[in-house]
Amino acid sequence: MSTELDMTQYLDLFLQEADEQLEILEQETLRLETDASVERLQIIFRAAHTLKGSSRAMGFQRFAQLTHEMENVLDRLRNNELALATEIADALLACIDTLGRMVTSIRAGQGDEAATEALVTQLQDFLGIAPPRKSSSAADPVEAGNVFQTRLREEHAVWLRAARGQKEVYHARFRLVPDCVMKFVRAFMAISILQEQGELLVCIPDRERLEEEDFDREFELFVHNEDHLEAVLQRLHNLSEVEWCDYTIWEDPTGPESSMHLADETEVLVEKSDSPGKGLADAQMGSAAAMPPIPGMTTPTNAPIVAAANDVSRKPENGQTVRVDVTRLDNLMNLVGELVIDRTRIAQIGADLSAKYSDTHIDALAETVGHIARITSDLQDQLMKARMMPIETVFNRFPRVVRDLAQKLGKEIKLDLVGGETELDRSVIEVIGDPLLHIIRNSLDHGLESPEERELLGKSRQGNIVVSARHQENHIIIEIIDDGRGIDTARIKEKAVERGLVSREAADRLTDKEILQFIFASGLSTATTVSEVSGRGVGMDIVKSNIQKLGGLIDLETTAGQGTRLTLRLPLTLAIIRGLLVRVSGVVYVVPLGSVIETLLIHKKQIHSVNQREVIVIRGMTTPLIRMRTIFTTRNFIADDATDASYVVIVGIAEQRVGLVVDSLIGEQEVVIKSLSRFCGDVRGVSGATILGDGNVALIVDVNGVVTR
């Protein structure tokens, strides 16, 4: 059937879908351990089912087989015939990992290569140990024998009786061949046949489950139909891949105590329209509202599924979305960036002209320029928002990592993720994941105690980690809080002195907060054992420098015995910043406003010399000075005669404050960051370039690079 089609064109779609479904699978399986609701199991089942279908259609046998076995296990789980145990969850996660590897292999053009035999056997073993549950609810799917057991529920029998009052109701029953691949297509064709000259009243299983092929081989349809019974039966027999079918006048069973079992959901279709498509949508909405809970079932599985799916899975049901290639967004961003530059230029030209001439045309120009400026700002805003993604996409990696690591370390951990909907620019999202993971790993490894230790301390056995994200003005604040043992500042101090990072005398004069900063120095680790996860002391310094490269700040607080809190502060976007324009050695530079604390005009009398370094004292704080002219030298620059007064820009990095002495201050401006050409290489103290309103290039100061010599 499908083997003749050229499947390569569908490969991309398959891979995309596989990625999505695998992510759902993993997320929901992880959540199963705390909340094993039937809704969740249904979602997981459907994901596995979808993957089975598409991988089969694409010819990936191993993939399909593994998902098929998963499906079997999940089916038992959702029907309450198998109890969820940690080893089952572990096995499912292992399967998901293997499927992920297969996807990578397929992507690389090597087919679904993976060792699946062990997992398949393990999954089959689970099915073996499942005790058959005697339940009044689940209907046994027809196994051996040709006995077709109808699954009509009482409520709908009532409705059908009413329908029968108007016209005869017919009952069509079907059993598909065992290896039927496109079950829904067959069901749909049966429905189509019956709807010619007729009207579909009830179908079992309901439309949604039919579409998702969430049934074994049997389905039944209840209809009104004007045609002769034999004619319809003939048409139904002509359907391919139907092992058995029957079409009879429906006989009302004598009572609810008869051989009817309450089983799968049925759906009442109030279909009057000609187009089954429209009816389907209406009917689904109708069914979601109208489904009463099935008596006898231990958990509601009907309408709640549609509603629950909304909050259990995070897909936006209401909004319409469009898939956009990320490179297109990047290109748009570049274009808008150039527009912003030209807007500033035009505004400047307009202002210059207005100053010089008085003319109605120039007034009109000024007005139009103002309008363009506003529109460009809006455009910029909207595009930035389009590039924003919820931090959830980063958070999603954490549960799995925490679970695996906690298991490995023998610790019990509860991970809370708060504020997943907080949005960040795509460029920040890409880089923020690894540093956060590192911090979490540290916390797990060193911060949180073992369950026994915690009990001795009177704490809960379960250690808690909370990762939260929120907006604050133009920034995003991410916090990682644990209730572990906190950081021992005395030990840090000892290690720092030991490693020669600071002298004993200097160390004794440091405040606790200052001592904590040593965490971010490379080579310092107070871990007594080095694990493969952390402990070598080369992590936090990289984390800090990565955060700073993003223009962010990282800070930490700790209370011995109670826990630690790490706070990251990041700008919302990397592409455009507000800058302070200054002049140094005749050249204009841009200092990112995010780093600027204040600007001063000082008299040379205020400059003191301490240890051969220039400092000033502001409000009791001693602030070292850096003369930018010595760092940013310009060839052939001849300075004006030195004046008594100097402009100083006070910049802050974490706890440090430094004063940058510049020649003059020019003003504030929003600038589009452009990277320095690769040809220039790394220039210390310069993080990028931009184009000013006058069309000239200005360099953006890397405050961190300037301050750390």
Next chain:
Amino acid sequence: MSNEVETFSEQQTVVFSLGSESYGIDIFRVNEIIRLREITPIPRTETHLRGLVNLRGKTIPVVDLRARLLLDIVADSETTRIIVVDTDLGHVGIVVDEVREVITLETSQIEPTPALVTDFDTDYVKGVARIEAGLITLLDLDKALAA
């Protein structure tokens, strides 16, 4: 892009002058030729890297080829131009005193560099071409721009 082999029997060359001497580069490497404009210097870089210019919203590094080839520095003039070329590291501009013309050279016109003719490292030189007006030193662009 680099080390192109002369498989063509002819080669189109952009001829420009640095001081009194004429030089040529392969036209396929040339992106555009622009007038001299404000160059923002980059601190703490080699002398021959003059800085960055704005080319329609893009920041392009500009190299002073005279300084690079260790010729005497000459002041910019009305005829000074920036030739924007393609390199593996993106677009780079080279400052030249005057852009003369674009000519088509037959391979037969190109001779290997005679030693002692040029007063800088002959590594940069691919050959010498003889035309009516005189000699053109053909530059190996990548070697000339390499750090």
